[in-house]
Amino acid sequence: MHKSCGIVFNEGITAIKNVIISIDQTLLEIKPWKLIVGTAASVILFQYVRRIWRASERPIYSRFRSKVFSAICLLPPIRKKLEKELGDARQKIFHEIHKCDNTGLFIRILPENGLDNAEIISIAEEYNAMTDIDIAAGKVSGAIYNDQNSKQNDLLSKIFDIYAFSNPLHPDIFPGCRKMEAEIVRIVANLFHGRLECCGTVTSGGTESIVLAMLSYRNYANAKGISEPEILVPVTAHAAFDKAAHLFGMRIRHVPVGNNQKVDIDRMKRAISSDTCVLVGSAPNFPTGTMDDIEQIAQVYSIMRNFLDN
Numbered sequence: 001m002h003k004s005c006g007i008v009f010n011e012g013i014t015a016i017k018n019v020i021i022s023i024d025q026t027l028l029e030i031k032p033w034k035l036i037v038g039t040a041a042s043v044i045l046f047q048y049v050r051r052i053w054r055a056s057e058r059p060i061y062s063r064f065r066s067k068v069f070s071a072i073c074l075l076p077p078i079r080k081k082l083e084k085e086l087g088d089a090r091q092k093i094f095h096e097i098h099k100c101d102n103t104g105l106f107i108r109i110l111p112e113n114g115l116d117n118a119e120i121i122s123i124a125e126e127y128n129a130m131t132d133i134d135i136a137a138g139k140v141s142g143a144i145y146n147d148q149n150s151k152q153n154d155l156l157s158k159i160f161d162i163y164a165f166s167n168p169l170h171p172d173i174f175p176g177c178r179k180m181e182a183e184i185v186r187i188v189a190n191l192f193h194g195r196l197e198c199c200g201t202v203t204s205g206g207t208e209s210i211v212l213a214m215l216s217y218r219n220y221a222n223a224k225g226i227s228e229p230e231i232l233v234p235v236t237a238h239a240a241f242d243k244a245a246h247l248f249g250m251r252i253r254h255v256p257v258g259n260n261q262k263v264d265i266d267r268m269k270r271a272i273s274s275d276t277c278v279l280v281g282s283a284p285n286f287p288t289g290t291m292d293d294i295e296q297i298a299q300v301y302s303i304m305r306n307f308l309d310n
Contacts, residue, residue, distance in 0.1 A: 207240040214244035221277035229277040234263035236285035
């Protein structure tokens with residue numbers, strides 16, 4: 001048995017050597033400049049195909065179909081029909097947006113003379129009355145984050161009055177703002193079991209927070225030698241992840257969710273590549289309010305992080 005395996009192995013080695021000799025003989029017949037040009041062209045072609053392949057997570061056939069559809073839409077009869085439908089859609093959107101404004105008047109230029117306080121307050125109250133949604137009764141979701149409690153409103157108004165004329169960009173002038181930010185960051189870090197070296201910054205909202213986080217991951221990946229970092233997100237994730245990918249030249253791949261509307265962990269694992277720098281989970285997500293399994297995602301990321309660090 002061992003002898004027959006050895007014979008097969010030797011025959012394999014001999015076959016490989018013969019192939020190498022054949023290739024060498026073929027290359028000897030090619031002029032050096034042709035080899036150089038051919039190699040360079042092959043590398044350029046490979047990079048071009050790779051860039052097209054990675055430009056989108058959509059399958060090639062789907063992208064090809066979109067190109068064909070776009071070309072068909074350029075045909076005069078079809079383009080004319082599309083322009084009409086787009087025009088109708090714009091008009092519909094315009095009327096929908098402005099249906100709450102009975103006047104239809106807009107302030108387009110600065111007035112020659114400044115308005116007095118009463119006039120400014122009157123305009124503000126007029127604009128505030130445009131909606132018929134009862135915000136105070138909690139009839140909105142995902143837009144404001146307080147219960148319109150009068151005691152809380154009084155507190156917020158007082159705090160705003162104290163800090164209305166402050167600028168956190170200048171901690172030397174407003175050290176209190178810097179201290180508040182540091183305390184907020186540490187409180188949040190402790191909530192998520194952050195270590196002492198854990199740091200952060202206070203942002204204007206969710207979109208800026210996500211964008212800054214993705215910037216940090218991109219820079220971290222670049223430092224590890226990943227030139228085209230990749231974000232893995234559930235299809236239910238916040239749109240700001242797509243914005244961040246666009247802004248910072250990152251690739252983003254959307255992972256499907258299961259019947260429970262939570263991200264499919266197995267499919268997320270399979271989607272990880274050598275360029276993946278961050279895994280995203282929502283707690284909760286915007287479309288359905290379900291929470292992805294953050295602990296499982298963290299375990300997967302822990303394994304991936306060890307790979308990156310090594």
